[in-house]
Amino acid sequence: MEKSCNIILLGTGAIGSYYCGKLQQAGAKISAVCRSDYETVKSEGINIKSIKGDFIFTPDETVNSISKSSFNADYIVIATKALPSIDIISLIKPKLLEHTAIILIQNGIDVEISLHKAFPNNEIISCIAFICVTRESYGKVSHADYGRLVIGNYPKGVSEKANHIAKLFNSVGVDCETQDEILYARWKKLIWNIPFNSMSVLANRASTKEIMDNENSAIIAKKIMKEVVSIAKSEGYLINDEVIEKNLADTAKMTPYKTSMLLDFENSRPMEVEAIIGNTFRIAQKNSISVPIIEALYAMLSVVNDKLMS
Amino acid sequence: MEKSCNIILLGTGAIGSYYCGKLQQAGAKISAVCRSDYETVKSEGINIKSIKGDFIFTPDETVNSISKSSFNADYIVIATKALPSIDIISLIKPKLLEHTAIILIQNGIDVEISLHKAFPNNEIISCIAFICVTRESYGKVSHADYGRLVIGNYPKGVSEKANHIAKLFNSVGVDCETQDEILYARWKKLIWNIPFNSMSVLANRASTKEIMDNENSAIIAKKIMKEVVSIAKSEGYLINDEVIEKNLADTAKMTPYKTSMLLDFENSRPMEVEAIIGNTFRIAQKNSISVPIIEALYAMLSVVNDKLMS
DSSP: OOOOOEEEEEOOSHHHHHHHHHHHHTTOEEEEEOSTTHHHHHHHOEEEEETTOOEEEOOSEEESSGGGOOOOOSEEEEOSOOOTTOOHHHHHGGGOOTTOEEEEEOSSSSOSHHHHHHOTTSOEEEEEEEEEEEEEETTEEEEEEEEEEEEEESSSOOOHHHHHHHHHHHHTTOOEEEOSOHHHHHHHHHHHHHHHHHHHHHTTSOOHHHHHHSHHHHHHHHHHHHHHHHHHHHTTOOOOHHHHHHHHHHHHHSOOOOOHHHHHHHTTOOOOHIIIIIHHHHHHHHTTOOOHHHHHHHHHHHHHHHHHHO | OOOOOEEEEEOOSHHHHHHHHHHHHTTOEEEEEOSTTHHHHHHHOEEEEETTOOEEEOOSEEESSGGGOOOOOSEEEEOSOOOTTOOHHHHHGGGOOTTOEEEEEOSSSSOSHHHHHHOTTSOEEEEEEEEEEEEEETTEEEEEEEEEEEEEESSSOOOHHHHHHHHHHHHTTOOEEEOSOHHHHHHHHHHHHHHHHHHHHHTTSOOHHHHHHSHHHHHHHHHHHHHHHHHHHHTTOOOOHHHHHHHHHHHHHSOOOOOHHHHHHHTTOOOOHIIIIIHHHHHHHHTTOOOHHHHHHHHHHHHHHHHHHO
């Protein structure tokens, strides 16, 4: 077993609970910061039904505010949704020590940048989760499919600490791959996330199958992917057409799937529009790349988000 | 009063009932072809609550199939929705005499072309309605706002018969303007119809106000209008930027409004996606005009329509 370490977890939703539950199994100590689910987690822990084997994650410490955590953290895991309304910087500032690394498990692009500016001397380990996991209710998480993580330092590289975390994950059966260019991995995930998240919400809650079965929207999925590739290219990340073809072929074959934005929409929760598509569009604007479809999707999703939050 | 004439009306929805009710007031005889509303219309007529004064429209003859109409029609009014599933040609063929003119009151573009090809020797009078009118239930129509008609022959010109109809309308207070280039008028209406119909459905049932209040979607509305203008231009219809600015300014000021596509969507009825946006996109393709946003809107609306009809 790797040497133990102290981790503060912010966000006991599905992602944070599953991955920190696994890190605990690998020997890490977890101080979980809860909000509305505090009483449930403190008394019952988090019950995780997983295709890889059910388990109960009982944090070593459960608190209802980060300031109450007793840990000198080696890592702070941020597994909240990537929403402009959540001020991560103010939240973690009081507990961030010189040696604390920030582990960010979130969707989207440019989600690390404000943390990097606020805490330039703290290491940021950026993680992309490929997992189908849902919090059914407080203290109840269901892991239905996948589980792979890709991790690397922001903006690039793989530090000793990042390697340490990857080893912990792999030691308990979580497939965790280190990636020297984590932003490259983020762009590759956006190629799928932007078309299918956007269209699933805008086209009246369409499943991936409904989008791929309609000839017009299958063509548009591909055109959106090409727009994403052109933005990635303007940032220096070259992605070839085979990646697009593979994404489309895999999606056509997969079990009809509800995207994360669609799940948020159906549950009247704010969607990660800015992290996934707004930030992407702003990079395109900065680099003068014309992406008319992405711009239109972003605009319509902004209206939908306005309505969800009004 | 103008000389009387015999009219067969196909489609006793809101549009057909209102305008043929007014033509009857102007002296025309109306044979109304009903479908599911036949019993109601035959026994009670059509009750029209109108901002311009309520009235009951009792057709001179009410039949449940066009073949049962006793009229030798001077005009056949087609006021059904413009849907690919409705085979107008087969419906009217048995009652179309040499002198019968076809009056088409429908949304969209290229909605006359199949009739023109099928019946090249019959006059087609194409009408665009600017009206806020709804069928609340069988035999009950509510006219909430506007009412203006623009009419002209397809593909161009204004015949004696078209002038006759315009005079009938104007004689009973329906503002009816003849237009030598009816397709020009159709393009001008599409400038508004395409952005606001599409976005109202795709952006989670957004009102015109919600679209104009969001900075991103107000910009997209304008970009979509520019795409429509570029297609119109490729067909020889020049529309200047002031038309776009006026459409946007008027929409920002108007009472929040539900578009016709949104009303259909909310009532789980098929939307006029092909007539309004599919045909527009196909004209762009034919003329090699790039309209990425319209193409994406069309694709997503196709998925929504597939789901409505499945």
